[in-house]
Amino acid sequence: xxxxxxxxxxxxxxxxxxxxxxxxxxxxxxxxxxxxxxxxxxxxxxxxxxxxxxxxxxxxxxxxxxxxxxxxxxxxxxxxxxxxxxxxxxxxxxxxxxxxxxxxxxxxxxxxxxxxxxxxxxxxxxxxxxxxxxxxxxxxxxxxxxxxxxxxxxxxxxxxxxxxxxxxxxxxxxxxxxxxxxxxxxxxxxxxxxxxxxxxxxxxxxxxxxxxxxxxxxxxxxxxxxxxxxxxxxxxxxxxxxxxxxxxxxxxxxxxxxxxxxxxxxxxxxxxxxxxxxxxxxxxxxxxxxxxxxxxxxxxxxxxxxxxxxxxxxxxxxxxxxxxxxxxxxxxxxxxxxxxxx
Amino acid sequence: xxxxxxxxxxxxxxxxxxxxxxxxxxxxxxxxxxxxxxxxxxxxxxxxxxxxxxxxxxxxxxxxxxxxxxxxxxxxxxxxxxxxxxxxxxxxxxxxxxxxxxxxxxxxxxxxxxxxxxxxxxxxxxxxxxxxxxxxxxxxxxxxxxxxxxxxxxxxxxxxxxxxxxxxxxxxxxxxxxxxxxxxxxxxxxxxxxxxxxxxxxxxxxxxxxxxxxxxxxxxxxxxxxxxxxxxxxxxxxxxxxxxxxxxxxxxxxxxxxxxxxxxxxxxxxxxxxxxxxxxxxxxxxxxxxxxxxxxxxxxxxxxxxxxxxxxxxxxxxxxxxxxxxxxxxxxxxxxxxxxxx
Numbered sequence: 001x002x003x004x005x006x007x008x009x010x011x012x013x014x015x016x017x018x019x020x021x022x023x024x025x026x027x028x029x030x031x032x033x034x035x036x037x038x039x040x041x042x043x044x045x046x047x048x049x050x051x052x053x054x055x056x057x058x059x060x061x062x063x064x065x066x067x068x069x070x071x072x073x074x075x076x077x078x079x080x081x082x083x084x085x086x087x088x089x090x091x092x093x094x095x096x097x098x099x100x101x102x103x104x105x106x107x108x109x110x111x112x113x114x115x116x117x118x119x120x121x122x123x124x125x126x127x128x129x130x131x132x133x134x135x136x137x138x139x140x141x142x143x144x145x146x147x148x149x150x151x152x153x154x155x156x157x158x159x160x161x162x163x164x165x166x167x168x169x170x171x172x173x174x175x176x177x178x179x180x181x182x183x184x185x186x187x188x189x190x191x192x193x194x195x196x197x198x199x200x201x202x203x204x205x206x207x208x209x210x211x212x213x214x215x216x217x218x219x220x221x222x223x224x225x226x227x228x229x230x231x232x233x234x235x236x237x238x239x240x241x242x243x244x245x246x247x248x249x250x251x252x253x254x255x256x257x258x259x260x261x262x263x264x265x266x267x268x269x270x271x272x273x274x275x276x277x278x279x280x281x282x283x284x285x286x287x288x289x290x291x292x293x294x295x296x297x298x299x300x301x302x303x304x305x306x307x308x309x310x311x312x313x314x315x316x317x318x319x320x321x322x323x324x325x326x327x328x329x330x331x332x333x334x335x336x337x338x339x340x341x342x
Numbered sequence: 343x344x345x346x347x348x349x350x351x352x353x354x355x356x357x358x359x360x361x362x363x364x365x366x367x368x369x370x371x372x373x374x375x376x377x378x379x380x381x382x383x384x385x386x387x388x389x390x391x392x393x394x395x396x397x398x399x400x401x402x403x404x405x406x407x408x409x410x411x412x413x414x415x416x417x418x419x420x421x422x423x424x425x426x427x428x429x430x431x432x433x434x435x436x437x438x439x440x441x442x443x444x445x446x447x448x449x450x451x452x453x454x455x456x457x458x459x460x461x462x463x464x465x466x467x468x469x470x471x472x473x474x475x476x477x478x479x480x481x482x483x484x485x486x487x488x489x490x491x492x493x494x495x496x497x498x499x500x501x502x503x504x505x506x507x508x509x510x511x512x513x514x515x516x517x518x519x520x521x522x523x524x525x526x527x528x529x530x531x532x533x534x535x536x537x538x539x540x541x542x543x544x545x546x547x548x549x550x551x552x553x554x555x556x557x558x559x560x561x562x563x564x565x566x567x568x569x570x571x572x573x574x575x576x577x578x579x580x581x582x583x584x585x586x587x588x589x590x591x592x593x594x595x596x597x598x599x600x601x602x603x604x605x606x607x608x609x610x611x612x613x614x615x616x617x618x619x620x621x622x623x624x625x626x627x628x629x630x631x632x633x634x635x636x637x638x639x640x641x642x643x644x645x646x647x648x649x650x651x652x653x654x655x656x657x658x659x660x661x662x663x664x665x666x667x668x669x670x671x672x673x674x675x676x677x678x679x680x681x682x683x684x
Contacts (some may be wrong), residue, residue, distance in 0.1 A: 009451060010450065010451055010452075011447075011448050011449065011450055011451060012445045012446070012447060012448060012449040012450075012451065012454065012479055013447060013479070014447050014479050014481065015479075016445070016477065016479050017445065017477055017478045017479025017480075018479070023477060026477065027475075027477065030451070030454070030455070030458070031458055031475070031477075034455075034458045034459055034461075034462050035441070035458060035461065035462050035465075035472050035475075037471050037472070037473070039471065039473040039474075040471070040472060040473050040474065040475065046474060047438070047440075047473035047474035049437075049438055049473060049495075051396055051398065051437065051495070051497060052396045052497065053396075054393055054394045054395075054396050056393065056495075058438060058440060058473060058474050058495060059440070059474050060440035060441070060442045060474055060475065060476050060491065060493055061442065061476045062442040062443075062444050062476055062478050062491060063478075064444060064478050064480050064484075064485075066484075095391075095393065096389070096391055096400060098389075098400060098401070098402035098493050099377070099402070100402045100403065100404040100442075100491045100493075101404075102404050102406060102444075102489060103354045103358070103359065104354070105353075105354060105355060105356050106353050106354060107353065107354040108352065108353055108354075109351060109352055109353060109354065109372070110352075112354065112372070113372070113376075116372070116373055116376045116377060117376055119376075119377065120376050120377050123377075129379050129381065129382070130377050130379070130382055131379065131381040131382050131389035131391060131400060132381075132382065132388060132389035132400055132401050132402055133369075133373070133377075133382065133402065134402050134403045134404055135358065135359055135365060135368065135369065135373075136359045136404045136405075136406050137354055137355070137356050137357075137358050137359030137360070137681070138359075138406050138486070138681075138682060139356065139681060139682070142406075142408075142485070142486040142682075143406075143484070143485050143486065143489070144480065144484040144485065147444060147485070147489065149402065149404060149442045149491035149493075151402055151440045151442075151491075151493035153391075153393070153398075153400060153495070155393060155394065339479070339480075339481060340480060340481070340484075
């Protein structure tokens with residue numbers, strides 16, 4: 001796979017799972033040519049499938065985050081929210097989830113209980129049901145504690161089309177709140193940084209807020225949740241898919257000062273850090289104010305901002321107008337800066 | 343969870359994932375009270391859900407088998423077959439799969455290529471499409487090579503009711519072929535036993551064969567694939583669900599002599615060993631011969647046998663009439679005899 005003779009391509013690297021260009025390449029050159037079919041090749045956050053005339057969204061995600069309990073959440077809340085959000089940004093109403101547990105021999109029952117309770121609480125918050133499951137146990141040392149897979153099924157909302165195909169020059173780019181909270185909260189907890197009381201993960205199911213936004217119908221042109229690879233990955237995907245460009249105003253991008261500080265300390269770019277309770281929306285110019293109002297009227301979108309606009313070119317580029325007046329290209333990362341963030 | 347003060351219940355044990363009574367208890371006492379809803383509580387091989395009047399089967403399974411390549415198959419073929427079979431025995435036509443890969447940093451690309459090719463070949467054999475996926479990479483030493491989750495969606499076939507609710511005294515118990523091949527092939531390869539040339543895993547998608555069988559409509563009363571925990575688990579589940587009993591004729595149960603020999607050598611009971619290409623069917627007495635003919639006319643069912651019958655009691659028991667004329671109770675195992683068999 002990706003057989004071009006370079007040593008780095010002989011083995012899987014952490015960056016192959018990072019949501020950036022290395023992962024994109026593994027999928028496009030390694031997996032798609034083998035598995036390829038029209039539906040998979042679209043590579044949306046969910047597959048849109050039709051069964052007996054009913055249009056469904058179907059998605060899957062495995063969660064391998066470390067540590068499993070972190071400020072603001074845990075792997076259970078993450079496993080429900082992440083999959084619910086993938087369905088929601090695909091324009092679907094999430095309904096059913098599956099739950100696959102892979103447990104390490106010796107994993108504490110009390111932790112499993114806490115995680116399972118969190119799964120149920122988050123499922124209720126999102127209005128979805130866990131309807132099927134599987135439990136595997138692996139010998140001590142062969143898996144790190146607990147990994148969870150959730151797959152999800154949703155009903156595609158009429159007239160929702162969030163893939164970006166309707167986007168055009170002049171559209172506005174919105175985010176539903178502050179960026180980088182999840183990645184920095186997890187990192188701080190992992191590294192024992194003293195941010196635990198101030199930075200909490202934003203992990204949350206966004207389907208309620210997104211359903212509100214989708215009442216704007218054709219006004220909403222593109223929706224994604226900026227998880228691995230952060231805002232940079234999502235917007236580069238948008239410009240690559242549409243052949244358009246995006247110009248961001250750095251001074252409008254909401255980032256908590258503690259997150260900004262931690263990023264400076266750790267040498268991270270907050271625009272590349274993972275979020276688990278935010279969405280990025282591209283909306284038609286004339287719908288921008290209404291979209292912002294809808295987002296801000298929801299508890300999870302209070303800090304929503306318009307952060308930029310869609311340009312005709314340079315094709316495929318994301319430009320960042322910096323606070324000091326310059327412009328730089330915001331590339332998709334090669335891989336995630338932080339492994340096991342989700 | 344399962345908080346009764348015993349030390350063995352404070353931590354996850356291998357047996358909690360073994361498909362036997364320990365797993366049953368973990369699910370019933372630990373997970374269901376938290377996650378419980380009507381659909382999940384049925385605990386079938388798939389959830390049967392209804393969306394806009396369309397009846398669908400939805401299932402999930404994680405595959406953690408070691409080694410990933412074994413005589414007769416690999417983790418890719420297993421991950422497609424296992425999930426397809428769970429849909430098929432639930433009376434559904436499998437249509438779509440999701441694919442969640444968890445890879446260890448350093449995993450050889452060539453192995454991933456071989457596994458992905460096997461996934462695609464098996465999906466084609468089964469007539470299903472992989473439509474959505476996810477790839478995670480975990481640091482070296484934090485996962486053993488590759489774990490795969492596949493979730494599956496199928497369309498419930500009209501009049502299929504394979505949960506056992508229609509079963510009654512006098513029904514016949516059929517298996518579609520020899521038992522224990524998968525477990526022994528994997529075990530032999532793991533332990534370096536000299537059986538590799540003679541015992542091959544039976545791993546295969548059974549949906550074609552099962553669709554044939556389901557042309558018998560209401561004649562088919564219960565269907566399962568005897569994976570973890572083997573025939574003993576499946577039939578004990580049947581008798582527990584129905585309140586009926588089963589009497590098996592040991593001399594009719596098809597087991598390869600090499601498998602029988604290996605089981606004696608390793609101290610295993612072949613009726614508890616995992617299969618990945620077999621189904622167990624309970625059919626109405628008057629349909630038994632036709633069912634056997636249908637199974638035997640399919641390449642994967644040539645060695646199908648009628649192995650016993652359903653009795654009115656003793657309620658919940660599986661009885662085995664041994665070759666020497668005695669009768670013993672065939673209990674569900676506590677856990678799987680062989681860890682990481684699927």
